[in-house]
Amino acid sequence: MTKLGDAVASEWTKFWSVRATWWSLAASAVLMAFYSVMGGLVIARDGETGSVRTIAINGAFYMAQFPVIAIATLFVTSEYASGSIRSSLLWVPVRNRLLLAKSAVLLPVLFVLGAVLAGLAMVVGGLFAGDHAIAITTGEVVLTIAGMAAYFALLGLLCLGIGTALRSTAGAIVSVIVLLLMVPMLVGALGANALVDYFPGFAGVNGMLPKGELNPIIHSPTVYPPWIGVLSCAAWSVAALAAGSVLLRKRDA
Structure with missing residues (x-):
């Protein structure tokens, strides 16, 4: 029976051996850089002060997250499309171990990607905004x-x-995409505004902001500290992985 470490090594090799991974990572960086340039130029053109943190957050939500969605989705669905999932399940017969191995590959790669893109956006946005960029603290940058x-x-x-x-x-x-954008908008339109902040997309943005600061996506102050936003995202991810695990074991037994 394949050990977890061997399964992770196999998934790591598969992840980096396809061109879609590299193209998606490059697309995420290009989109973030493009948005940061445009955001900085708009601040400089309007002659008003603006925050490079807002540029970074908007760039992530409106641009960079979509290649991330593609990377993570294709990591598993491409195997079903090609039929190679059969080989993967023969190599790692314990279904949960296969899903855990894929998670162990995605988690650090996308964590580093998010950190790099956030730093890139703030630097590039600040360069193009010039003197109109609002000064930010080290703590705000780290957050x-x-x-x-x-x-x-x-x-x-x-x-x-x-x-x-x-x-x-x-x-x-x-x-x-529907879960990130459409469902919370519908929930808000129905009057349940208190729930909107707990959907994964908006909770993720709140996780980048201190409590009380204006969320630049929904234009309302954050109602909880950033760790609650991260925890909300984690709850959605755990629920999705649990559903995937159950169906993987029942359907592909």
């Missing part, structure tokens, strides 16, 4: 970097769980 790193990592696990459950690339990507 933005750590929060974005955690959000991207947990978003990847959410996509992995949903992708395992649905086995369809298109279905999983659409489902994640």
Whole structure:
């Protein structure tokens, strides 16, 4: 029976051996850099002060997170599409161990990606905003970097769980986007605004902000400390992985 360490090594090799991984990582960086340049130029053009942290957060939510969704979803659904999932399950017959191995690969890669992109966005945005960029503290920088790193990592696990459950690339990507954007907007429109902050996308943004600061996506103050936002994202990811695990064991036994 394959050990967890061997399973992780195998999944690590598979993850980096496909071009889609590299293209998606590059796309995430390019989109973040593009948004940061545009955000900085807008601040400089308008002649008003602006926060590079807002540029970074908006860039992550509106641009960079979508290649992350693609990376994490394809990590499992591409195997169902090609039929290679059969070989993976023969190599790692313990279903939960396979899912754990994939999670162990995604988590650190996307954590580092989020941290790097947050730093990149603040540096690039600050360069183009010039003297109009608001001064920020070291603590604010660290919170933005750590929060974005955690959000991207947990978003990847959410996509992995949903992708395992649905086995369809298109279905999983659409489902994640609907969960991140459409469902909370509908919930808010129905008057349940208190719940919006606990959906994974908006909770992820709140995880990059101190309590009381304006969330630049929904334009309302955060109602809890950043660790609650991260914990909310983690709860969604655990639920998705649990659903994927149950279906993997029952359907692909």
